[in-house]
Amino acid sequence: MKKLLSILAATTMVVSAPLSVVACGDEGGKIGKEFDFEEAKADFMRDATQVYQNSLSKDFEKYFFTSQEDIDDDQIFERISTSYLNEIVGSGSPIKVIEPNSKEFNEISKDLKKIPNLDNLKKSADSQIVKNVNYRSLLVDGKNPFANSEVDFLTISVLKLDEDLFSIQFKTESTYVLKDKTGEEAYETVNYMSSITIFKERNASQEMKEISKKIEAELNSKEFANSFNFESESGQVNENVKNLSKSSNVGTKFVEAGNKVKSTNANWKDYTFKTDSLKVESSVDKFVPASPKMRYLEGKGYGVENYKITTWPNYHPAFTWGTTDDDYLNFWNNFGSNNSEDSLKDFLNAYQVYETTNKKWVHKDNISRPLKATAIEKDNSWTTSFNPFFNQDGKDPIISNIQKNSSNFALSQTTNLSSNTDAKLMGVYDSEVKGFNLEYKSKITSNTVKIEMPSIQIGVRQNATKATIDVQKEFFAAQFAFFKQLYGYNDNNSTFSNFNFSVPEKFDSEIEVDKFYEAEDFFSAMFDEAKAKVIAKNPEHEKYINHFAVSNIIDQKNQVEYIKISRNLDLSFYNSEKTPLKSWFFSPGASYFSKGSYGPSNIIGKIGFTMATDYAIEGKQPKAIYRVKFKSF
Secondary structure, eight states: OOSBOOHHHHHOOSSSOTTOOOOTTSSTTSOOHHHHHHHHHHHHHHHHHHHHHHHHHHHHHTTSEEEHHHHHHHOOOSSOSHHHHHHHHTTSOSEEEEOTTSHHHHHHHHHHTTSOOHHHHHHHHIIIIITOGGGGGGSSTTOOTTTTOOOEEEEEEEEEEETTEEEEEEEEEEEEEEEOTTSOEEEEEEEEEEEEEEESSHHHHHHHHHHHHHHHHHHTSHHHHTOOEEEOOOOBHHHHHHTHHHHSSHHHHHHHHHHHHHTTOGGGTTOEEEOTTOEEEOOGGGEEESSOOOEEETTTEEESGGGOOOBOSOOOTTSTTTTSHHHHHHHHHHHTSTTHHHHHHHHHHHHHOOTTSOGGGBOGGGOOOSSOHHHHHHOTTSOSSSOTTTTTTSOOHHHHHHHHHOTTOOOOOOOOGGGOTTTTEEEEEEEEEEOOEEEEEOTTTOOEEEEEOOOEEEEEEEEOSSOHHHHHHHHHHHHHHHHHHHTTTTTSOOOSSEEEEEOOHHHHTTOOTTOOEEHHHHHHHHHHHHHHHHHHHOGGGGGGOOOBBSOOOOSGGGSOOEEEEOTTOBEEEEOTTOOEEOGGGOOOEEEEEESSSBSGGGEEEEEEEEOOOGGGBTTSOOOOEEEEEOTTO
């Protein structure tokens, strides 16, 4: 390491995992086996779920809309028929939930089990999981995880939609095997939900098939495939996925596509499309931030160590902190003073790492270019945090999965900011849309009949409401304000080498000296109090202060799990075995995207802010002192 680490390396992870700072002369910042395992397992489980659901979806596709005539011709079912389903529903409610293990449940599930093709499921798992080198360590004896799997049915319901028109709705469950952390066999479950709608006559089912196929084709066209989005700067991915149905334009776009299809056939003029029951389903592991990737290593996945940012002492002359340790300290003293606006401006200039700056201060082999070089050179309003160029290697599994089902889905690669349709892109959600209904009035009963269209997989963009350069600035401004408050600059006269933390109110009257306390309990309470104070002064910061982690170290053995306060109010840090840790292992930070408010396990993506201390200056042992201040004295 050079004499002075970059302000970038010390404070923010543009291209490495957020909150992961490499401490001088220690192994704390390296990827540990446990972290690698959890990442690989998450990817493995995501792919296993996708393989299972895609395989069953293909199997049941033929029967999504079918008819009694088709059933009679195929002779695949022993019991399922319109007359049998009519007996089950009876004259009462048109919805009958079949009791598991009942005679009806067993008879229907026996028929439905004839549809899935387990050989095709295993073939898909072979090509997408077994042959994936990143999953070899998770396979049991190198075998297919679905080798001994069966398809069971958890729930079955029968709906009478009209005279001689029925729908069977069901949910399946299967198990697959993989290795756990210890190398032992572990079992996970996967599910699939769908329905079979049975018409009396073949022409009616064929018409619904035709309409649904045309709607699917329309939704996957260039016009619609890239039109699904919602506008928000929120980094709370766990909350965003809950609100996709309401916050996005998906329902509106589906109706537009349905009406476009309806207009092609005069016989369909009486059909209407409804979104009352529409659900846009996704999850935190199906979200990809539009932010820089780490280097991809064959057989190892994405590696942090290859994209850490380092710099040489000859800083670009425009940067006010200069080339010496004193200038470095001056920067952080400005951070803690009334000159923090100047520090923020300098920080943002450095963070962008424009191609037009003097490249000598950044080692070119250790920088991940988050943009095409020409994009920065032509228009430096592009940000390094959010841009549509994050998948130039085409290896992102979430984008790839969307494109398997929607071939026209693509991110704009136009380098001109003003003409790029994804200029405000924050991220993408791999989503499944269910509950899109076609309605018509029955000519037999005059009742309104609702026919659910097949589920459709789409990509939903999260776009900012403003230029991402402004989002980037606002995020870091919020972090500057928050960490100044947390570290005691505002209330406790902290300096860059003497930090005085306020003891959270819930601990103030009962905390004891020389006693271990869980770091998460202590610092999450401190986080809540500091956040409240910052928001009270600057309400606009609220949407950017959603995540906090007390330890940025990836290895479990070096994560801060416990704290202790001495009699002279010094704060010390300990790992899960209550072994003392050096102060540099305490490096709180925040991730822009997260799936929860606290801890490194809730980090999503690689954009974040980590508070720096004097451990960033090589050749000097860290001298920063961490103390606490009680409100009660």
